[in-house]
Amino acid sequence: MSKITDLKGEGIEVLGPIRPGFDEIVTPEALRFVAGLQREFGARRLELLALRKTRQARLDAGEKPDFLPETAAVRSAEWKVAPIPADLQDRRVEITGPVDRKMVINALNSGASVFMADFEDSNTPTWANQVEGQLNVRDAVRRTIEYAAPDTGKKYRLNDRTAVLMIRPRGWHLPEQHLLVDGKVASGSLFDFGLYLFHNGKELVSRGTGPYFYLPKLEHHLEARLWNDVFIRAQAVLGIPVGTIRATVLIETILGAFQMDEILHELKDHSAGLNCGRWDYIFSFIKKFSRRVDCLLPDRSLVTMEKHFLASYVKNLIRTCHRRGIHAMGGMAAFIPIKSDPEVNAAAIAKVEADKRREVTAGHDGTWVAHPGLVEVAKKIFDEGMPTPNQISVVPTGPPVTAADLLEVPQGPVTEKGVRQNVNIGLLYLESWLRGTGCVPLYNLMEDAATAEISRSQLWQWVHHSAKLEGGRVLDEKLYRTIFDEEVAAIRLRVGAEGWAAGEYERAARLFDRMVMAKEFPEFLTLSAYDEVIELERLGKL
Numbered sequence: 001m002s003k004i005t006d007l008k009g010e011g012i013e014v015l016g017p018i019r020p021g022f023d024e025i026v027t028p029e030a031l032r033f034v035a036g037l038q039r040e041f042g043a044r045r046l047e048l049l050a051l052r053k054t055r056q057a058r059l060d061a062g063e064k065p066d067f068l069p070e071t072a073a074v075r076s077a078e079w080k081v082a083p084i085p086a087d088l089q090d091r092r093v094e095i096t097g098p099v100d101r102k103m104v105i106n107a108l109n110s111g112a113s114v115f116m117a118d119f120e121d122s123n124t125p126t127w128a129n130q131v132e133g134q135l136n137v138r139d140a141v142r143r144t145i146e147y148a149a150p151d152t153g154k155k156y157r158l159n160d161r162t163a164v165l166m167i168r169p170r171g172w173h174l175p176e177q178h179l180l181v182d183g184k185v186a187s188g189s190l191f192d193f194g195l196y197l198f199h200n201g202k203e204l205v206s207r208g209t210g211p212y213f214y215l216p217k218l219e220h221h222l223e224a225r226l227w228n229d230v231f232i233r234a235q236a237v238l239g240i241p242v243g244t245i246r247a248t249v250l251i252e253t254i255l256g257a258f259q260m261d262e263i264l265h266e267l268k269d270h271s272a273g274l275n276c277g278r279w280d281y282i283f284s285f286i287k288k289f290s291r292r293v294d295c296l297l298p299d300r301s302l303v304t305m306e307k308h309f310l311a312s313y314v315k316n317l318i319r320t321c322h323r324r325g326i327h328a329m330g331g332m333a334a335f336i337p338i339k340s341d342p343e344v345n346a347a348a349i350a351k352v353e354a355d356k357r358r359e360v361t362a363g364h365d366g367t368w369v370a371h372p373g374l375v376e377v378a379k380k381i382f383d384e385g386m387p388t389p390n391q392i393s394v395v396p397t398g399p400p401v402t403a404a405d406l407l408e409v410p411q412g413p414v415t416e417k418g419v420r421q422n423v424n425i426g427l428l429y430l431e432s433w434l435r436g437t438g439c440v441p442l443y444n445l446m447e448d449a450a451t452a453e454i455s456r457s458q459l460w461q462w463v464h465h466s467a468k469l470e471g472g473r474v475l476d477e478k479l480y481r482t483i484f485d486e487e488v489a490a491i492r493l494r495v496g497a498e499g500w501a502a503g504e505y506e507r508a509a510r511l512f513d514r515m516v517m518a519k520e521f522p523e524f525l526t527l528s529a530y531d532e533v534i535e536l537e538r539l540g541k542l
Contacts, residue, residue: 003028004018004023004026004027004028004031006028007028007031007032010032010035011035011181011182011183012031012032012035012179012180012181013179013180014026014031014178014179015177015178015179015180016127016131016178016179017127019128019131021132021135022131022135024135024138025131025134025135025138025195025199026131026195029198030194030195030198030199031179033194033198033234033237033238034179034181034186034190034191034194034195034198035181035186036237037190037193037194037230037233037234038181038184038186038187038190039181039182040233041187041190041226041229041230041233042181042184042186042187042190044226045172045187045189045190045226048172048220048222048223048226049172049173051220051222052173052219052220055219055220055255056288059288059289059291060291062292064403064407065254065255065258065288065403065406065407066258066403067258067259067403068258068259068262071221071259071261071262074261074262074265075261075262079265079268079324080324080325080326081264081267081268081269081271081273081324081325081326082243082268082269082270082271083325084272084325084326084327085209085210085246087164087208087209087210088114088164088212088246088272088327089389089390090113090366090389090390091113091114091164091327091329091365091366091390092113092365092366092367092378092379092382092383092386092389092390093111093112093113093114093366093367093369093375093378093379093382094112094113094114094115094116094163094166094329094366094367094368094369095107095110095112095114095115095116095163095368095369095370095371095372095375096115096116096118096122096168096332096368096369096370097115097116097117097118097122097370097439098117098118098122098123098129098133098437098438098439099117099118099119099123099129099132099133099134099136099137100129100132100133100136101132101136101145101147102147102149102156103439104117104136104137104140104145105140105145105146105147105156105157105158106156106372107163107372108140108158108159108162108163108165109158109159109162109163109372110163110372110375111163111372111375111376111379112163112369112372112375112379113163113164113366114163114164114165114166114366115162115163115164115165115166116166116167116168116214116368117133117136117137117140117165117166117167117168118168118439119133119167119168119169119170119192120168120169120170120171120174120216120449121168121216121280121438121448121449121450121526122438122439122448122449123438123439124433124434124435124436124437124438124533125170125174125176125188125526125530125533126436126533126537126542127178127537128436128542129436129438130176130178130191130192134192134195134196134199137165137167137196137200138199138200140158140165141165141200141203141204141207142203143158145157145158164209164212165204165209165212166212166213166214166248167192167193167196167211167212167213167214168213168214168215168216169188169189169191169192169193169196169213169215169216170188170189170191170192170216171188171189171216171217171218172187172189172217172218172223172226173217173523173524173527174187174188174189174524174526174527174530175187175188175530176188176191176192177530177534179191190230193213193230193234194234196211197211197234197238197245198238201234201235201238201240201244201245202238202239202240205240205244210244210245210246211240211244211245211246212245212246212247212248212272213245213246213247213248214247214248214249214250214275215227215247215248215249215250216250216252216277216280217250217252217253217280218249218250218251218253218256218263219253219255219256220255220256220259221259221262221263221265221266222266224249224262224263224266224267225266227247227266227267228266228267228269228270231245231247231270242269243269243270245270246270246271246272247267247270247271247272248271248272248273248274248275248327248329249263249264249267249271249273249274249275250274250275250277250280251263251274251275251276251277251281251313251317252275252276252277252278252279252280252281252284252450253280253281253284253288254281254284254285254288254289254406254407255284255288257281257313257316257317257406258403258406260274260316260317260320260321261320261324264320264321264324264326271324271326272326272327273321273326273327273328273329273365274317274320274321274326274327274328274329275329275330275331275368276313276314276317276328276329276330276331276364277331277332277450278305278310278331278332279331279332279334279448279450279451279453279454280450280453281310281313282297282300282303282310282454283450283453283454283457285297285309286454286457286458286461287453287457287521287523290457290460290461290464290521291521293465294409295409295461296409296414296461296462296465296467297409297410297412297458297461298410298411298412298413298414298418299412299413299414299415299417299418299421300418300421300422300451300454300455300458301418301421302410302412302413303410303412305331305355305358306358307410308405308408308410309405309406309407309408309409309410310410312401312405312406312408313401313406314359314362314364315362315396315398315401316401316406318362318363318364318396319395319396319401321365321392322363322391322392322393322394322395322396323395325392326392327365327366327390327392328363328364328365328392329364329365329366329367329368330356330359330360330364330366330367330368331359331367331368332368332369332370333352333355333356333367333368333369333370333374333378334370334445334446334447334451335348335349335351335352335370335371335374335444335445335446336348336370336371336373336374336441336444336445336446337349337371337373337374338444344444348444349377352369352374352377352378353377353381356377356378356381356382357381357385360381360382360384360385360386361385363391363394363396365386365390365391365392366382366390367382370439370446371446413469413470414462414467414468414469414470414475415469415470416469416470416471416473416483418458419459419462419469419475419480419483420483420486420487421455422454422455422456422458422459423455423459423483423484423487423512424487424490424491425442425443425447425451425452425455426452426455426456426459426512427487427488427491427505427508427509427512428440428442428491429442429447429448429449429451429452429455430452430508430511430512430525430529431503431504431505431507431508433449433452433508433526433529434504434507434508434511434529434532434533434536435503435504435541435542436533436542449525449526452525453524453525456512456515456516456525457521459480459516460515460516460518460521462475462480463475463476463477463480463516463517477517480516484513484516488505488509491505492505504536507532507536511528511529511532514528515528
């Protein structure tokens with residue numbers, strides 16, 4: 001059998017270390033499969049990313065998004081996506097989280113309908129995290145996964161009944177710098193997708209389920225078409241029937257919100273519906289209109305789902321999905337149980353219940369939670385409001401959602417407290433991310449890359465447009481610098497000299513500040529931070 005070191009002559013080079021067990025995932029056969037996808041689709045991926053920049057330039061020049069006239073026939077025609085697989089009929093509660101071994105077991109055992117194992121926003125893409133994550137989901141598929149806590153020795157195993165497994169690969173914009181194909185850095189999306197499908201596609205089918213995915217950050221239906229073509233090719237190579245793969249698309253970009261019908265149509269044979277990725281959606285709204293002074297959003301805490309632009313997005317997503325015969329999934333409850341304070345915990349649970357009641361009443365077929373302790377809370381609300389496996393047959397009526405509805409800027413103040421929270425949460429999250437942990441509990445909320453993106457993008461927009469704070473002060477560079485330095489000092493005092501030295505706080509502060517003060521808006525925090533991760537790996541810290 002050939003070794004991966006023998007593949008350099010075939011144009012395939014692995015730059016990450018092969019630790020014990022890694023050779024079970026990054027096998028020559030699996031790498032050839034991923035390389036084949038990269039060679040066939042890598043150029044199209046880059047072309048589509050270039051088109052994003054072209055569209056952004058038009059938005060910066062004042063153009064407003066609208067529904068595409070060239071795809072009006074797709075929106076007006078009557079058609080349905082492929083029938084729903086049996087084990088995806090009922091998705092009332094989905095839990096999401098990173099792909100570390102303990103999390104995978106606990107999430108599958110949580111009582112949720114689905115577990116979305118996340119290689120993207122709640123996972124730092126270190127080489128170890130990506131490959132160990134693939135080992136963990138492989139063992140989960142085969143039900144051999146076990147974990148022993150190093151401090152207590154407590155053993156974790158799968159229950160007889162577990163959640164259906166779905167995988168979220170990285171978005172089209174993210175690279176995998178540890179794999180070169182013909183001398184070029186591979187796509188993180190194709191790496192995550194390809195390894196999972198290669199090792200588990202046929203095994204999943206033999207167990208009565210299938211390879212199910214969540215697709216993040218799509219901005220255009222042509223990006224969905226690329227995924228569909230990847231699915232068709234991958235299934236053909238592996239000898240799996242077309243339509244075996246199913247994918248739910250996260251509508252978490254403002255441009256994607258104008259192409260929901262088109263995205264479903266592109267993935268027609270492989271669709272598992274759409275999801276309201278609310279946090280990334282808010283980030284996308286800020287990012288795409290970052291140059292527009294009339295699009296400044298208020299404090300993050302005030303941008304709630306009741307705001308008209310978000311309520312319109314939800315309404316349109318549910319109507320679109322149900323019209324096409326597929327699930328319309330709700331968003332994330334980021335709260336986590338607060339065991340130390342029953343009163344605060346009760347207030348948090350009440351907010352989760354209200355949010356889930358809003359979702360099921362609006363017509364969603366399921367919802368997301370970030371913690372096993374919230375599964376039963378969400379399930380109870382959906383059981384009461386949705387006694388059937390889903391409510392796809394109910395298509396909302398009323399006037400159509402317009403471009404003006406989706407683009408209505410929410411009103412509210414920008415406060416010093418909001419500025420400080422964005423600096424504090426952004427720094428703390430980024431520091432953890434740089435140490436290899438991408439899912440971080442902060443102030444009783446589970447934060448991931450999406451919420452950190454909101455923090456730094458709001459700061460960029462507020463500072464660059466000299467936002468007027470509640471009380472009259474202007475958030476210019478000088479005031480921002482004062483607040484930033486004070487928050488850094490407060491974090492340093494709280495973690496202590498030893499904790500500061502042991503962490504990556506200095507690196508996180510430099511990167512975060514650089515992105516806020518950059519002349520041009522940096523498109524993704526995780527792209528710049530990934531370069532830092534590669535450097536930390538080189539230094540032997542990860």
